[in-house]
Amino acid sequence: MGTEQRFCSLADVRTFVLDALRATGTSPESAQAVTEALTEASLRGVDSHGIRLLIHYVKAVSYGRVNPTPQLSFAQSSRSTGVVNGDNGFGHYASYFAMDRAIDLARESGISAVSVINSSHFGAAGCYVLRAASQGLAALGTCNSDSFVLPHDGIKPFHGTNPLAFAAPVRGERPFLMDMATSIVPWNRVLDLRMKNLPLPPEVAVDERGEPTLDAKKSAALLPLGGVQYGYKGAALGSVAEVLSAVMTGMGHCSQLLAMTGPDLSTPRRLGHFFVVIDPLRFLPAELYEAGMNAYLTDLRSQPARAGKQVMAPGDREWKVQAQRRGHGIPVTESLEREFASLAKQLCVQPLRFGCIHG
Amino acid sequence: MGTEQRFCSLADVRTFVLDALRATGTSPESAQAVTEALTEASLRGVDSHGIRLLIHYVKAVSYGRVNPTPQLSFAQSSRSTGVVNGDNGFGHYASYFAMDRAIDLARESGISAVSVINSSHFGAAGCYVLRAASQGLAALGTCNSDSFVLPHDGIKPFHGTNPLAFAAPVRGERPFLMDMATSIVPWNRVLDLRMKNLPLPPEVAVDERGEPTLDAKKSAALLPLGGVQYGYKGAALGSVAEVLSAVMTGMGHCSQLLAMTGPDLSTPRRLGHFFVVIDPLRFLPAELYEAGMNAYLTDLRSQPARAGKQVMAPGDREWKVQAQRRGHGIPVTESLEREFASLAKQLCVQPLRFGCIHG
Numbered sequence: 001m002g003t004e005q006r007f008c009s010l011a012d013v014r015t016f017v018l019d020a021l022r023a024t025g026t027s028p029e030s031a032q033a034v035t036e037a038l039t040e041a042s043l044r045g046v047d048s049h050g051i052r053l054l055i056h057y058v059k060a061v062s063y064g065r066v067n068p069t070p071q072l073s074f075a076q077s078s079r080s081t082g083v084v085n086g087d088n089g090f091g092h093y094a095s096y097f098a099m100d101r102a103i104d105l106a107r108e109s110g111i112s113a114v115s116v117i118n119s120s121h122f123g124a125a126g127c128y129v130l131r132a133a134s135q136g137l138a139a140l141g142t143c144n145s146d147s148f149v150l151p152h153d154g155i156k157p158f159h160g161t162n163p164l165a166f167a168a169p170v171r172g173e174r175p176f177l178m179d180m181a182t183s184i185v186p187w188n189r190v191l192d193l194r195m196k197n198l199p200l201p202p203e204v205a206v207d208e209r210g211e212p213t214l215d216a217k218k219s220a221a222l223l224p225l226g227g228v229q230y231g232y233k234g235a236a237l238g239s240v241a242e243v244l245s246a247v248m249t250g251m252g253h254c255s256q257l258l259a260m261t262g263p264d265l266s267t268p269r270r271l272g273h274f275f276v277v278i279d280p281l282r283f284l285p286a287e288l289y290e291a292g293m294n295a296y297l298t299d300l301r302s303q304p305a306r307a308g309k310q311v312m313a314p315g316d317r318e319w320k321v322q323a324q325r326r327g328h329g330i331p332v333t334e335s336l337e338r339e340f341a342s343l344a345k346q347l348c349v350q351p352l353r354f355g356c357i358h359g
Numbered sequence: 360m361g362t363e364q365r366f367c368s369l370a371d372v373r374t375f376v377l378d379a380l381r382a383t384g385t386s387p388e389s390a391q392a393v394t395e396a397l398t399e400a401s402l403r404g405v406d407s408h409g410i411r412l413l414i415h416y417v418k419a420v421s422y423g424r425v426n427p428t429p430q431l432s433f434a435q436s437s438r439s440t441g442v443v444n445g446d447n448g449f450g451h452y453a454s455y456f457a458m459d460r461a462i463d464l465a466r467e468s469g470i471s472a473v474s475v476i477n478s479s480h481f482g483a484a485g486c487y488v489l490r491a492a493s494q495g496l497a498a499l500g501t502c503n504s505d506s507f508v509l510p511h512d513g514i515k516p517f518h519g520t521n522p523l524a525f526a527a528p529v530r531g532e533r534p535f536l537m538d539m540a541t542s543i544v545p546w547n548r549v550l551d552l553r554m555k556n557l558p559l560p561p562e563v564a565v566d567e568r569g570e571p572t573l574d575a576k577k578s579a580a581l582l583p584l585g586g587v588q589y590g591y592k593g594a595a596l597g598s599v600a601e602v603l604s605a606v607m608t609g610m611g612h613c614s615q616l617l618a619m620t621g622p623d624l625s626t627p628r629r630l631g632h633f634f635v636v637i638d639p640l641r642f643l644p645a646e647l648y649e650a651g652m653n654a655y656l657t658d659l660r661s662q663p664a665r666a667g668k669q670v671m672a673p674g675d676r677e678w679k680v681q682a683q684r685r686g687h688g689i690p691v692t693e694s695l696e697r698e699f700a701s702l703a704k705q706l707c708v709q710p711l712r713f714g715c716i717h718g
Contacts, residue, residue: 080439081469081641110440111635113470115642138602151659153668158659166599168606176602178595184585201588210665225592226543226584229560233584236537236673237596239659240525243497243535247527247651250643255658276470276635282440283474284609296601296612300510300517306569309512314595 006337006354007329014039016340016352017054023347024061026068026090033093034123041124042330045321046179048188049124051330055339056260057090057121058347063265066090066120072097080105080112083249088268091122091143095273099128099139102277106137110282115249116273121145121260125165126179126318132277133167133175140276141165144246146257146269149183149222152235155210157221160254161186162241167315168280170297171290174322177315182238183222190219203227244274365696365713366688373398375699375711376413382706383420385427385449392452393482400483401689404680405538407547408483410689414698415619416449416480417706422624425449425479431456439464439471442608447627450481450502454632458487458498461636465496469641474608475632480504480619484524485538485677491636492526492534499635500524503605505616505628508542508581511594514569516580519613520545521600526674527639529656530649533681536674541597542581549578562586603633 008016014035021031034057042050060066070089074097076082082101086094098114105112122128125141132139145160161181168176184204193200194216203212204227205219212228213219225234246253249272258269280289303311325331332340332352344351367375373394380390393416401409419425429448433456435441441460445453457473464471481487484500491498504519520540527535543563552559553575562571563586564578571587572578584593605612608631617628639648662670684690691699691711703710 077641078469083642109468110437111470111472113637151662151670153664154662154670155665156663158662168602178599180592180595184589225589230543233539236539239673240537242655243527247648247655248639248642250647250651253655253658278472280607282436283442283607288609289606292606292609296606299612299614303510303513303517304515305512306514311510311513314598
């Protein structure tokens with residue numbers, strides 16, 4: 001079934017992803033940004049937005065959708081805001097670049113917002129807000145995407161899975177991290193269950209007529225967070241992502257975007273992203289911020305839990321997986337291993353090395 | 360059952376709420392702010408956060424929890440940020456004040472954030488972000504609250520219903536408005552069904568042991584948005600509200616707060632709020648923003664719907680109710696009518712007038 005997996009060291013995965021992207025003619029800076037975003041996501045256990053995307057990205061460059069050598073530009077529009085033009089390159093490159101500008105502005109004026117125009121898929125939204133958190137700042141990030149999710153009371157997919165990500169620094173620990181799609185489950189969850197011939201959980205997806213289905217093979221769209229009855233909440237969150245990353249960037253909204261998976265892989269998709277960075281120390285002294293965050297997280301994590309469960313703070317699961325994978329390596333499914341092997345041949349790069357984990 | 364209701368004009372409701380607050384010794388500015396927030400929420404159909412709260416607020420002032428004559432102060436901490444000290448007065452007064460400061464700062468520098476410390480319950484979060492939207496700006500607002508909601512995988516209430524509100528201007532229309540608790544339903548929904556001896560919908564609340572219950576009388580806490588299985592998303596959103604409005608304000612987090620309903624009604628609760636204001640026109644020209652928003656909303660509203668339903672944009676339901684209530688007046692349940700009559704006697708103010716709707 002292609003569900004067996006072997007493990008690779010982070011260093012080997014990085015080398016392979018970078019080599020493959022470079023072989024497509026992607027510039028060093030852009031390839032480096034994509035590599036960082038994909039390997040970091042895989043390391044945190046966000047496999048849907050991890051190294052498996054390399055296969056798609058290579059196609060997107062090869063067919064011309066993604067500009068391999070973008071010239072990024074930043075137009076500051078006020079003391080605390082600006083717009084990055086992604087020049088139709090990889091969204092990861094434009095997003096790290098935008099986040100770095102936003103970090104600089106927020107250090108100066110306490111809060112900043114930087115939008116990204118003419119961009120493409122940026123992988124896991126968490127990557128960019130984490131860059132701010134690693135520098136002592138809180139951040140919010142979002143992106144639009146093509147139609148996968150029913151609007152509330154609708155029967156046809158309209159919104160994308162429109163992620164919302166938020167991170168904040170925690171002294172002596174990995175950052176607080178929320179990185180979530182505004183659908184109940186990601187589309188990849190449906191594809192995974194479809195492949196395994198397993199039923200869907202109730203009320204996460206609908207069939208062609210917009211009716212909830214347990215049949216992964218018949219599922220045609222996702223329900224927004226909240227499901228059939230309370231989906232107006234998830235749909236509203238998806239709408240907010242749309243207003244910030246499509247309307248306020250002047251890019252197309254969900255239903256106007258080319259589908260990520262094609263068939264058109266040669267026309268730039270012109271996605272938008274939106275990032276906000278906040279300096280907590282403009283609101284209270286560092287000792288109070290650190291003590292307050294610590295007290296909140298300690299209290300949250302010590303809450304009584306259901307049998308066999310543990311109450312976790314946002315990000316805890318990801319950091320736990322990251323610690324494991326730093327030790328054991330990044331898992332690569334048998335099917336992805338085959339795809340990577342074939343990609344290596346196609347691009348004439350060293351194949352991904354397996355089994356020798358450096359931690 | 361106290362569910363019969365009569366109608367009052369907006370003007371009469373305003374007069375009554377303002378008179379009652381003034382009679383408690385609340386300053387004109389503060390009473391005006393509370394009146395505006397409560398009547399606007401009732402007008403939009405957000406009855407849980409509307410004029411029914413007057414009964415509670417009068418108690419909160421009378422017992423000393425809320426300072427009736429607060430001296431608000433604003434300490435600007437950078438070009439785009441600052442902190443409002445609410446002086447333990449009404450949260451509505453401090454929040455409108457904070458939002459006005461944030462609006463001024465965002466006009467200057469494109470985006471701003473203003474926190475509020477030493478505050479109290481602020482009613483509906485939507486009120487404050489709508490003030491920004493009415494002036495052509497987008498805004499985000501949030502607040503912490505005492506424990507009502509299970510953490511994901513937890514069995515004991517921890518987070519408050521921690522609302523997230525977002526508004527953005529729409530040319531020629533009422534603003535885009537999301538104003539949602541991060542629980543599936545509000546606690547008042549449970550209380551309402553309890554009073555009516557009706558069962559709860561599945562998986563919205565839990566009993567004393569943390570087990571989902573359909574019995575409104577046995578419900579002891581709410582589930583986060585996403586329910587038992589996907590509640591990590593709602594819980595993460597509640598956590599973000601907590602980080603912004605409790606940790607970053609230096610106020611207590613959920614489990615550290617005095618319960619809104621008492622028994623202690625004499626000690627200030629020291630709530631925190633957090634507001635962000637964004638000027639869309641720092642990201643694109645007005646024509647493009649307006650056209651993009653219009654295209655998005657038109658597309659969303661024209662999506663095919665389930666039988667008997669209609670796909671709505673965030674806020675559409677509220678603006679529809681507002682139009683109806685501007686015509687027919689604001690409904691007051693029989694039980695609230697009795698409480699208002701008794702309040703009028705207690706405070707020696709003119710009772711609320713019924714039946715004469717000026718629209």
